[in-house]
Amino acid sequence: MGQIFRLMRNKRLFILMIGLILFIVLMGITLGRTRLTWPEKFINDAFGTVQGVLYRPVGAVADFFRDIGRLSDVYKENEQLRQTVAQYTQDQIKFNLLEAENKRLQEDLNFTEQQKNSDNYRYLIAQVEGSTSNPYEKTITINLGSRDGIKPEMAVRTVDGLVGLVSKVKNFTSTVTLITNLDPNSSRGTPVSATFLSKPDSFGIIEYDDESGALQMTKIDERDKPVEGDKVITSGLGSLFPKGIIIGTVKSSQVGDFGLTYTAIIEPAAKFNHLREVFVVVVPSEVDEP
Amino acid sequence: MNMRINWVILCALVLLVIENAVVPWIIPSAWSERLLPHLCFIVTLFVATFAGRHPAFLFGLGFGLLQDLLSYGHLIGPYGFGMGLIGYLAGLASERKSTTIGFFIGTVIISGLLLDSIIYFIYKLFLITDLQYTYVFYWQVAPTALLQLLIALLMYVPVRRFLVKPSLASGEENPE
DSSP states (O other), X not given: OHHHHHHTOHHHHHHHHHHHHHHHHHHHHHXXXXXXXXXXXXXXXXXXXXXXXXXXXXXXXXXXXXXXXXGGGHHHHHHHHHHHHHHHHHHHXXXXXXXXXXXXXXXXXXXXXXXXXXXXXXXEEEEEEEEOOOTTOXXXXXXXXXXXXXXXXXXXXXXXXXXXXXXXXXXXXXXXXXXXXXXXXXXXXXXXXEEESSOTTOOEEEEEETTTTEEEEEXXXXXXXXXXXXXXXXXXXXXXXXXXXXXXEEEEEEXXXXXXXXXXXXXXXXXXXXXXXXXXXXXXXXXHOO | OOBOHHHHHHHHHXXXXXXXXXXXXXXXXXXXXXXXXXXXXXXXXXXXXXXXXXXXXXXXXHHHHHHHHHTOSSOSOHHHHHHHHHHHHHHHHHHHXXXXXXXXXXXXXXXXXXHHHHHHHHHHXXXXXXXXXXXXXXXXXXXXXXXXXXXXXXHHHHIIIIIBOHHHHTTTSOOO
16 A cells, blocks of 8 residues: 555656646647648658658568469459450440540530549559558558648549548658548548449448448438449549549448438458558549649 | 667667558458557567666657657557556566566566557547447457567567666676
8 A cells, every 4th residue: 555655656646647638738739630740741751761661572572472372363363354354345335435425515515624624533653651550540651742742631542442531641751541440430530422333323421330340331311222232432522532433342231320321331342451552543623723 | 777778769760660561561461450569669668677767758758659640640649648658657667576577578468458548548538439448458459468478578588688788687796
């Protein structure tokens, strides 16, 4: 008992309290801030660059060993890809015709230059430079920053599908918050609106349930009942966010919170760990702004 | 102070880079949300054991804040607070007891559990997570603490040989 009192002598307790208050103030100030001061940018850029030097070669080696492990699947995968390519060639012809027609109609209806270009997204290739060990802030660092025209809330995707949103931008690097960080019951994250590929007018919000570890699309109108196996893509409502990025496929569906909406459980298309290369999607109207 | 503190800081910087760049590749995909070892924190515990509470406090505070800065998404400060506090407490405990390896093992386990719990409660306080503590403990805190113990034991011999000044390692013979 005496030891405990000695441990908690007044001076120490006092310093601990002061420290606690200072830290809570610090956390409160830094909560929900998007702009960074220059020391933060500098430290992040420095570490990001050094990390990148290590992260990429290690990733290459790790991928090499993974590929060796998957060597037996190559034949099957090749077969599948061949079928996909055949399908793709068919679609390409159809797509070219549709695009030409679309362009002609846009001319006829006097679309402005900005409206015409609004779907021509630019993709910036970024190398991943590291991820963090903080369980509540799953972020990755990429090697593009404000010098390359990156802005907060831009979409980040891999070849497979949507991965996350740019959250903090430094001069040479940026931090990407993964979509597994969009929690429905907490105050964090920017909502991503989504739609079904087969029903372009449907609407839902992408959320991630930490407890079950599943990606969800919630607040779906009761007229748009989710169909199992349907693809979920970003809807681009609000025009700041690009549309048509694959998020995943519907695994199952259930009736939502108040019985008026549906919730779909989604199997994500992209992996969220062991990432090496991602694309930042630049929406043209955003670029044209001064 | 019985450690080569400049070398320790250099090592911790290297380990911080390794933690963000190499460790994610070593952990298998299925476990990547469960095993999140904090290498700098392990070094902080070594400092607490071999150099005392004040260096450990400053060391934990500095590297905790650095780590917060690098993973900044919502908050800056949880790791700075947690690692500073636990560094101090671990230093306090090891100054009272002898620095045997058994004691060190206990320190690493308890501090690891304590740190991740503090981090969880801070994020809970700011409503950034809504998970249950029992779930987090089973899902992430306990596996991480065990992995940290393994890493700490692997590092124990090299740290004692290269980073602790021989005056402590060989007893009181040369008190230089």
